[in-house]
Amino acid sequence: MSGDRRVRRTRRLIQEALVALILDKGYDAVTVTDIIERADVGRSTFYSHFTDKQDVLLSNLDELTALHRPPADGRPARLLAFSLPMFEHVREQERLVRALLGRRGGGPVYARGEQLLAAVVRDELLGAGARPSAGLDLLVVCVVGAFMGLLRAWLDGETPATPAELDAAFRAAVEPGVCAVLGESRRQQASRSPL
Amino acid sequence: MSGDRRVRRTRRLIQEALVALILDKGYDAVTVTDIIERADVGRSTFYSHFTDKQDVLLSNLDELTALHRPPADGRPARLLAFSLPMFEHVREQERLVRALLGRRGGGPVYARGEQLLAAVVRDELLGAGARPSAGLDLLVVCVVGAFMGLLRAWLDGETPATPAELDAAFRAAVEPGVCAVLGESRRQQASRSPL
């Protein structure tokens, strides 16, 4: 591992303290003073590692994204392949994800999650034969919006659905539209280079 | 009108000041002190009308929702009828909506917007023959998520698309899925009461 053992320890204590506190009170209500008390860490120590609360939050996210298994081995068998695994992963890591992404978590993490997912979806659609265009980007926004909407609804306890049900709802809502757009794209390409 | 002229004046000054300040600095950076200085209103006066910043924000939203024209005259000719008018309305009221709903605005208003829209979509789908169910609610979440995603992307300047283009993208993404679910629903109903 990289660096001093003390550094790792301190950073970990601070990150864990923030997660625990968000689950208690929600992100907005957590103060830096809360964090350092719970982490049992000096004030100056905190500021020597992080610039502020949000910095801790995003550092947490960076470690989450390391969990993203890029499929990469062979073509994904199914469109929107990320959906079910991600819903399942979220249920496994329920406490942490709820703290970071739910209404009680801050907006910043949600925004980063959107960006991340948008890149995944975009790549997948391009891999499936879509052409880069403004229209494609808007489609990606819709797909990501639908997915994040479901995720948020579940995290906020609005629905008791299982990952499989969430996945089914997600596919039912957006798969037909995505397929239609992909078909359009392929048809246009075929008529240009009819090899 | 209701009440004292001074009260109306004070509340209006405070609300306008908040909107202006959000456009300047973003919601988070605005302080109560900023607001009362800009509104030229006494500190105690502020707290006799609103409990805090967020209270002002939501009071603004309440007046926005008064603008929602319920269609109500006859059956809507088209599915997801709210889409284009709402994108257009948003462009007309760009400054205000951007202040309240964009990334610079606070999360609370966004949440309220979602709730509002969810009710609209749900009513429309029920009116179009869907049966109330958990699956329908999840579909509504997807549709609203896609719409709000587009709205946010546009408000945050990620896309130069026109309302018509946004509307087209929205429909392309979700209309096929919605139609499929509606068809499913109607078929099931027909097989039960085959009058």
Add this chain to the structure above:
DNA sequence: TCCGTTGTCGAACAAGGTGTTCAGTTACGA
């Protein structure tokens, strides 16, 4: 093992935001 480097502590600090109180003033509307 030794020793220079680095991290941590914890108290103290200034700056700035919050929400409340109160006595005095102003403007409303009946």
Add this chain to the structure above:
DNA sequence: TCGTAACTGAACACCTTGTTCGACAACGGA
């Protein structure tokens, strides 16, 4: 015109933030 209600503005106690500093402890390479 007059009673009432709203507004003023200053002062307040309290909290949070981010910085600074000297003293101490832990790390890891030699």
